[in-house]
Amino acid sequence: MQAVDYLAVAEKAMQQIKKGAFLTVKAGNSLNTMAIGWATIGYCWRKPIFMIAVRDSRHTFGIIEKATDFTVSIPSGNMHAQVMYCGTKSGRDVDKFKECSLVPFDAQKVTSPILDIAGLHVECNIIYKSAMDPHFLDIGCDAAIYPEKDYHTLYFGDILACYER
Amino acid sequence: MQAVDYLAVAEKAMQQIKKGAFLTVKAGNSLNTMAIGWATIGYCWRKPIFMIAVRDSRHTFGIIEKATDFTVSIPSGNMHAQVMYCGTKSGRDVDKFKECSLVPFDAQKVTSPILDIAGLHVECNIIYKSAMDPHFLDIGCDAAIYPEKDYHTLYFGDILACYER
Numbered sequence: 001m002q003a004v005d006y007l008a009v010a011e012k013a014m015q016q017i018k019k020g021a022f023l024t025v026k027a028g029n030s031l032n033t034m035a036i037g038w039a040t041i042g043y044c045w046r047k048p049i050f051m052i053a054v055r056d057s058r059h060t061f062g063i064i065e066k067a068t069d070f071t072v073s074i075p076s077g078n079m080h081a082q083v084m085y086c087g088t089k090s091g092r093d094v095d096k097f098k099e100c101s102l103v104p105f106d107a108q109k110v111t112s113p114i115l116d117i118a119g120l121h122v123e124c125n126i127i128y129k130s131a132m133d134p135h136f137l138d139i140g141c142d143a144a145i146y147p148e149k150d151y152h153t154l155y156f157g158d159i160l161a162c163y164e165r
Numbered sequence: 166m167q168a169v170d171y172l173a174v175a176e177k178a179m180q181q182i183k184k185g186a187f188l189t190v191k192a193g194n195s196l197n198t199m200a201i202g203w204a205t206i207g208y209c210w211r212k213p214i215f216m217i218a219v220r221d222s223r224h225t226f227g228i229i230e231k232a233t234d235f236t237v238s239i240p241s242g243n244m245h246a247q248v249m250y251c252g253t254k255s256g257r258d259v260d261k262f263k264e265c266s267l268v269p270f271d272a273q274k275v276t277s278p279i280l281d282i283a284g285l286h287v288e289c290n291i292i293y294k295s296a297m298d299p300h301f302l303d304i305g306c307d308a309a310i311y312p313e314k315d316y317h318t319l320y321f322g323d324i325l326a327c328y329e330r
Contacts, residue, residue, distance in 0.1 A: 017207075017208070018208055037208070038207070038208055038209040038210070039207050039208065039209070040205040040206055040207030040208070040209060040214055040216055041205055041206065041207055042182075042203070042204050042205030042206055042207075042216070043182070043183055043202070043203055043204065043205070044203040044204070044205060044216075044218060045203070045306050045310055046309070046310065047306075049205055051205055051207070051209075051216070053209060125303075126303075127302070127303040127306055128297070128301055128302045128303065128306070129301045130295050130297070130298065130301060130319070132293070132295070133295065136293055136294045136295060137292070137293045138290075138291075138292040138293065138323075141210050141212075141292055141293070144211070145210055145211065154295070158303075
């Protein structure tokens with residue numbers, strides 16, 4: 001019996017995402033990018049699926065609720081400073097692109113841009129979304145992750161493109 | 166710019182699951198296994214997460230709704246015949262374990278058994294679940310996957326053990 005780290009199977013994407021990636025969303029004239037550390041990847045509804053989560057309190061939430069797609073840019077290099085900045089500052093208060101020298105770059109298949117950084121880029125069409133219902137959430141997880149009761153909405157993206165650049 | 170197949174990042178688990186895996190659930194004296202071909206894997210709520218989906222019409226649905234955990238056994242060899250049988254027959258009508266010569270085997274961390282087959286086994290505690298709301302589902306996906314309107318409930322498992330045997 002050989003132990004297998006589950007992460008080994010999704011290592012490339014998931015280990016990098018845990019270090020911090022950028023979720024970028026555009027709807028109309030509204031554009032924002034935020035740091036994410038959580039995602040799942042797989043296959044569902046006969047499609048390749050990339051799931052991300054956005055708290056209802058986030059500036060990005062107001063944008064992604066009006067959007068049809070999103071991108072995730074997973075840096076191959078060390079972008080810890082920018083990840084921390086984008087994870088603690090709100091697009092309501094600052095221009096994260098300017099402050100972090102992050103440049104939007106046209107995506108191949110979706111309206112939301114990717115970031116012009118070296119790394120793995122995933123372009124997704126939102127195929128399903130689900131606002132979390134705490135009634136069905138583990139009590140310990142609820143207490144640990146949601147002391148402010150600002151739950152996530154889960155967005156399931158149909159992966160239309162995935163590439164390194 | 167180098168194209169990357171998203172599946173390459175989760176290849177081991179996801180490519181095997183697409184060929185068919187077994188979801189096994191026990192609650193009280195009720196036990197069933199069913200074939201699954203969809204799952205996502207990743208990291209969320211500070212935990213390694215394995216998401217599976219069960220249609221409300223399935224015999225397994227009545228069991229997993231009372232269960233606290235589930236296992237997924239992903240065969241390394243060719244079990245196409247058993248996958249097909251378990252994917253088309255209901256545990257309401259037949260004893261799938263007997264008919265397919267599938268033997269439950271005690272899991273390491275959860276109540277639900279794994280199957281005694283060669284492959285990758287994942288043991289999960291259900292940390293969150295969400296019944297699908299078609300209002301938030303892509304219309305084309307709804308028409309293609311749910312002509313009978315028997316939607317899935319999504320179960321998010323905290324991965325407590327993952328190993329080959």
